[in-house]
Amino acid sequence: MQKVAVIMGSKSDLPVMQDAIDILKEFNIAVEVDIVSAHRTPEKLFDFSKNAHTRGINVIIAGAGGAAHLPGMVASLSPLPVIGVPVKSSNSIDGWDSVLSILQMPGGVPVATVALNGAKNAGILAAQIIGATQPDVRETIIRYKESLKDKVTASSKDL
DSSP states (O other), X not given: OOEEEEEESSGGGHHHHHHHHHHHHHTTOEEEEEEOOTTTOHHHHHHHHHHGGGGTOOXXXXXXXXXXXXXXXXXXXXXXXXXXXEEOOTTSSTTHHXXXXXXXXXXXXXXXXXXXXXXXXXXXXXXXHHHTTOHXXXXXXXXXXXHHHHHXXXXXXXX
């Protein structure tokens, strides 16, 4: 069974990260959710990052606001693909600090980065990564994208 870990720096990030959880469940992909703070629980971050692949995790989605070190730190320690979700938090500088902290990773430590508060796209990207090798997940993605097209076509007809 394929599994995605959705982690965040604090519980206040959950309303944004819930979009990733919901879309992954819609695609019938198992989801593990946890709070892993890069600054307040560094030991947990190290343990999670170094061992996620041994627990059956295939992709990690990490959401963080402010300085947003969580995705990059996880990526530095894990062999798994990491998708960063910059979160516009209460202590954020309009979200740009989070976006740039996740986007500007040094060579050798990639983090795929989605838009500010773009957790839904992170979930879809995680499913697409899994779908590259899992035909059942790939078919679910194909049907999902067809449904997007159908919604636009229906909206166009309603004009």
